[in-house]
Amino acid sequence: MFLKIIHACKTSKRKVQLSFCCMRSILSLSLSLSLSLSYFFFPFRHDIMKWNGWGYSDSRFLFNKKGQAEFTGKRYRLSGLILPSLKDWFEGTFGANLQHKSPATPALNVSAVPPPNLNESFVEELKAAGVALSQEPEDRVFRSHGHCLHEIFALREGRISRVPDLVVWPSCHNDVVKIVELACKHNVCLIPYGGGTSVSSALECPPEETRSIVSLDTSQMNRILWIDEKNLTAHVEAGIIGQDLERQLNESGYCTGHEPDSMEFSSLGGWVATRASGMKKNIYGNIEDLVVHIKMVTPRGVIEKSCQGPRMSTGPDIHHFIMGSEGTLGVVTEVTMKIRPVPEYQKYGSIVFPNFQQGVACLREVAKQRCAPASIRLMDNEQFQFGHALKPQVSSIFTSFLDGLKKFYITKFKGFDPHHLCVATLLFEGDREKVLQHEKQVYDIAAKFGGLAAGEDNGQRGYMLTFVIAYLRDLGMDYYVIGESFETSVPWDRVLDLCRNVKERIVRECKERGVQFPPLSTCRVTQTYDAGACVYFYFAFNYRGLSDPIHVYENVEHAAREEILANGGSLSHHHGVGKLRKEWMKEAVSTVGLGMLKSVKEYVDPSNIFGNRNLL
């Protein structure tokens, strides 16, 4: 019977919303069976997700027997389609070869996982309190990493370093209070875990940690507790995953509008803890604009504000100690967020510019006139070509003829150099009429900078790219290509200089470090602000012939970050600092600034219970 329940849970996957009491009953049941310490039967996401790569297990890129690229599964627009030009782009860009494969270890070697270092009395009391927990190697390994290149690379090679000793699943705020109390009492180290999409080494267990490390997985705290239509707010448990939050709100006719690229997998608590930014922030704002109230459990107790006033002058905003604290101070358990009615109309769009400079000038003008659409992004030429390589096989001769005609018009008639032109993708949202009006305004500005409207299709494909690009990295890694993305924010007048210098630095560093083939080094401007922009870089290279590719990769990334800082860019726009960028914190916020943050940590968590050692 027990097996059956597991089976039922697994097949029903995420659609099933188990009620609190139902889970409790299963819990007591399994306790009574006392099979093992593992209570591994929630509808856990990790059953349908890769253990050593990005996203869903059923969705992946591969080169089929004919050498054509295809994307498996049914989840995305691209799923099940053939991408005829990806192979040529892939081989041409990286000098890669489909004959040279670097496959991943197929399954986790459980014996390679170090045995858990348990604090027995902590575990006993936790069990007595009825909190779900597991010490199964799979569960622990799954929560031992984010998605930095070095983390995934090691998993693919089957290398396991320090992993949490125990995973606990609180089901509500009070569970978290209990867990934190016990952790303080028994001096164990807690690492909060939300969606696991960190790219700052934030989830890595500090190897120097000697205490038992407990991963606190918030995934079971995933309910919308109430919706307040008068004030347009929703009170939500922090473990909820982005896409679930939007879908459930949509059912009531609302949305938060917060759509970071990782929203399929990242959690609300994670957004708060890293100061996340969403694609549509121009309408809805970034996470700091969206939260009205936060509840966080710390070793000192629970921190929260006493009312939901929309703005306060009560000293420095305590929310700003919480947002961006990266799990060093406590666990965010519940958040009140602004919500909006689902927009009536959405429209994608795209603009071709003769070169990147013109594109940036246009974005700057749009920002100046404060008429940015929900999203506006500018891809450089390399990324434009990359996007092109992801075009699925066209079904009719007519479409391909039309494509040819478009290309002819832009390159021959308008004289755009295909090696310089770049594309902006747009997303408009709102009333139909206003959207069309808005669209005209933006296209008129674009025309002043030589921009030509290039259709909705290109726009939509551009946004799809952000969801599948992480899958593409896994494909690259199958063929000796490794890559990563990183971001920054920078004043408008430095955007061009920073983009050029960072891209060139990457190329130069790769060359100096013996990378045989020029790397892919590309960027896009993904957000506009009044005083500057957010720039996102991708870089990837073919590592055949390198004895320690990850070391080379890390050196290049380090150099690129130095270059960003030297060119007036910030340490991070929304990825956060984690452990990956810690070394620059002092430079970034000054010694006094760092001291301020340290003294907060000192007060809130004197025994370093939240010991992931991020940020400070």
Added chain:
Amino acid sequence: MASKSLYSGRDPVLKKRDDFEDVLEERRNSSDLRYALRCYTPALYKGLVPCKASMLKSIVLQSDSLQYVVGQVSAECGESREAVQEEAALLLEEMAHRLQLGTIRFFAFTLSKAFKALFRGVCVNEEGIQRLQQAIQEHPVVLLPSHRSYMDFLMMSYILYTYDLALPVIAAGMDFISMKFVGEMLRMSGAFFIRRSFGGDKLYWAVFSEYVKTMLRNGYAPIEFFLEGTRSRTGKSLTPKTGLLNIVMEPFFKGEVFDVNLVPVSISYERILEESLYARELLGVPKPKESTSGLLKARRILSEDYGSMHVYFGHPVSIRSLAQGHISRSQHNLLPRHIPQKPTADTQAFVNDTAFRLVRLQEENMVLKPWVLLATLLLQNPDGMDLSTLTEQADWLRRLALAFGAFLDWPDHEPCSKVISSSLALHKNLVCVSGGRVRLVVEELPGAESATEEAGFNRAVSVLSCASYRNQILHLFVRPALIAVAMQTANCSRKDEVFNCFNFLRNVFSNEFILCPGAAVQDFEEACYLLGKCGAVQELQQDLVMSQSGQTTLAFLCSVLDPFLQGYQVVCRYLCEELEENLLENKFVPAVRSFTLQLILSGSLKCYEALSSDLQKNALAALIRLKAVRRVKAGDQVTLKVNKIAVNSLEDTLGKTNVQHINIYLYSSLLNNK
């Protein structure tokens, strides 16, 4: 300090240098006209923003940084913005080049004719050209030639045209602009003109620096200027000026370009066109004003033989690599980049170090002709030498110079005597051979008296002309020579004692020679290494000992420095003995000159080089730097206040080095006994 890493671990001797190719050879065998009209398609900078010379001006005038300064100036002086803007436009008009291919073609034709008449060959290292071509495509390039002659920048453009490289824009002094027609021709061949001094003129500085930076950022053309600021009249490299270097580095510091390549170029002449002009100038005969008629008169030089010249394009030096670890570019993060900022002390030190490093690179790649060695020897034997002795010693000196890493163009396949006689023949205006003795040519006076001022002057012209060749090799010997003198003075072989003396002398002479600030230890080690390598000195644990065979070398090195030691003493003596209360700074040189001339005429001084105004000015600069003399500004005039005790003690210390007089004899006798 930055200099530490810049100069560590260099062994000049192991330096590999490229081969040369004579660009005139083809000119002699094919049509100059066709050459001037041929298809010219240089490889350009990959990030080039195409723009015309006229458009460049409007970019500069509209630039944020110039607009900022215009606003500032208009607020300060109460003039309207438009008026100041107009003024800026005029300044730019006066300054800007108007590079035109047609003019270049005209020069390509006429200069081909002229160069063929003047030179036996113009030798260029082709590998350097290839490196340059690569560099031009990658990053903005700054060409930094040495400056010995008016020919330099014409020659640079000529060579770049010949090799189908992007033509440079050249920072030139305003002197040329007054030349009717010629000034405009130069402008159209890429020269832009800057005033010699514009100290406090904010607007001028803004126009000028923005103009240069705009050309650099856009990758418009390689920018060429002379680090030394002016033509060296002495054949020695001049202490570099950092103003323009600062300007071309700024776009890198502010992240506006990824990198900038600095390319040192060494131009060496077997015989300098301005030879005797320079000597006269050093003796106080004013430099003839640049004029078109003067140029036409000078055409008689076309009938003379100036031997061959060498142009060596050095390895491009990446500012990015140099600045790595020395400059934090993020210091510019908090101020809008168009607001002018004084460079920080760190930046200034870095730019200064770089400037010295580049001048040393120029020196190292300067080709030395056999005549340079002969001039060195002849100056040490003012009464002339037997041809056989000269031949013998020249051969010895050749080997020493090679051991020190000299870039010597000595024809290996010819016998030594033949090399020497052809060298002497080329410089027959300076030396003559009669009865097997070689001596300096001194213009005879119609009257017979020889002890007059005029006779002294004529002899000085010969000596200084000759010295300008000897000086070309000084960069090679100066560090070991400072040790040689220090070893004599220290009177003790302890290394630290020798170093102290070395450091003192190095400090005194740091206006005279290219000695990088803050690099005393490196210089000392480098010199010790060289002396050890040629077997002159043995380095023991605590001591530095002259080896048995080293006496000749050390004595020779001492006498290389002798004219400078004596010259500086004369200046000190003048300041102690002769000075009336308030000496005006601009009266200093003439006063020292006549004082020195008197000493020479009275027979108590043999050193004619002490008459050189260059040496006198350097000595004064050193004394001011050492705080023995103070400059006091009173209105427009600057007077010199002398601390006689300090100057006196300096003279005494320098006097201790006088042992070398004995040594000269010692060393010649040793040579003769060999």
